[in-house]
Amino acid sequence: DTGVSQNPRHKITKRGQNVTFRCDPISEHNRLYWYRQTLGQGPEFLTYFQNEAQLEKSRLLSDRFSAERPKGSFSTLEIQRTEQGDSAMYLCASSRSPGYNEQFFGPGTRLTVL
Amino acid sequence: TQLLEQSPQFLSIQEGENLTVYCNSSSVFSSLQWYRQEPGEGPVLLVTVVTGGEVKKLKRLTFQFGDARKDSSLHITAAQPGDTGLYLCAGAGAAGNKLTFGGGTRVLVKP
Numbered sequence: 001d002t003g004v005s006q007n008p009r010h011k012i013t014k015r016g017q018n019v020t021f022r023c024d025p026i027s028e029h030n031r032l033y034w035y036r037q038t039l040g041q042g043p044e045f046l047t048y049f050q051n052e053a054q055l056e057k058s059r060l061l062s063d064r065f066s067a068e069r070p071k072g073s074f075s076t077l078e079i080q081r082t083e084q085g086d087s088a089m090y091l092c093a094s095s096r097s098p099g100y101n102e103q104f105f106g107p108g109t110r111l112t113v114l
Numbered sequence: 115t116q117l118l119e120q121s122p123q124f125l126s127i128q129e130g131e132n133l134t135v136y137c138n139s140s141s142v143f144s145s146l147q148w149y150r151q152e153p154g155e156g157p158v159l160l161v162t163v164v165t166g167g168e169v170k171k172l173k174r175l176t177f178q179f180g181d182a183r184k185d186s187s188l189h190i191t192a193a194q195p196g197d198t199g200l201y202l203c204a205g206a207g208a209a210g211n212k213l214t215f216g217g218g219t220r221v222l223v224k225p
Contacts, residue, residue, distance in 0.1 A: 004156075006156075031211075033212065033213075035213075035215075040217075040218075041217060041218070042118075042120075042202050042204075042215030042216050042217050042218050043157070043202075043204075043213075043215050044215070045212040045213065045214070048211055048212060055211065056211060056212065058212075091156050091157070093156075093213075101144075101145060101206045101211065101213070102147065102159060102162050103147070103159070103204075103213060104159060105149075105156035105157045105158070105159075106156050107155050107156045108154075108155065108156045110154070
């Protein structure tokens with residue numbers, strides 16, 4: 001039984017560089033979510049997909065952020081022209097719909113922008 | 115905007131003691147989930163409560179959903195060092211899509 005996987009687990013980059021993270025959800029889950037968590041806080045919603053359709057985006061998701069789920073399976077989150085304020089843990093979760101929206105999280109990608 | 119407030123923010127207790135964590139909101143949630151998170155890892159789902167007044171037990175952990183589905187509590191009996199972690203509550207709205215998380219309660223159980 002494989003859970004949600006995320007790669008890379010850690011990413012250190014310089015300000016202004018682009019970074020891309022990947023999330024592989026639980027295979028039978030058709031919903032996929034991205035959250036961001038900063039130190040000492042709970043996760044904050046960024047965006048979610050049902051199959052390949054991106055259905056909601058948070059105001060936190062600036063123009064520098066883009067997420068895709070091209071075939072309704074894995075997803076990527078790209079941050080362009082990174083800023084120090086982007087440093088955070090980026091979490092991916094998946095769930096089955098319909099249902100009570102129980103979301104299962106991956107281990108996260110820790111981004112540090114120098 | 116739905117907000118969830120957790121209290122206390124930090125709890126330090128001795129092994130064997132009991133503890134309760136609270137999660138409160140002015141909004142109604144269709145379901146509420148409790149997670150535990152270890153440093154450097156993603157949150158791990160502990161339980162989902164759906165019905166107002168619902169009580170669920172998971173070994174030494176007891177979860178309760180308020181009658182109005184606006185608040186919840188987590189009670190740990192006879193805490194053990196392995197219970198140490200960040201406990202997060204998260205509510206799902208009527209649309210059932212995104213989760214709104216509380217700020218978390220950091221629990222430290224000392225042996």
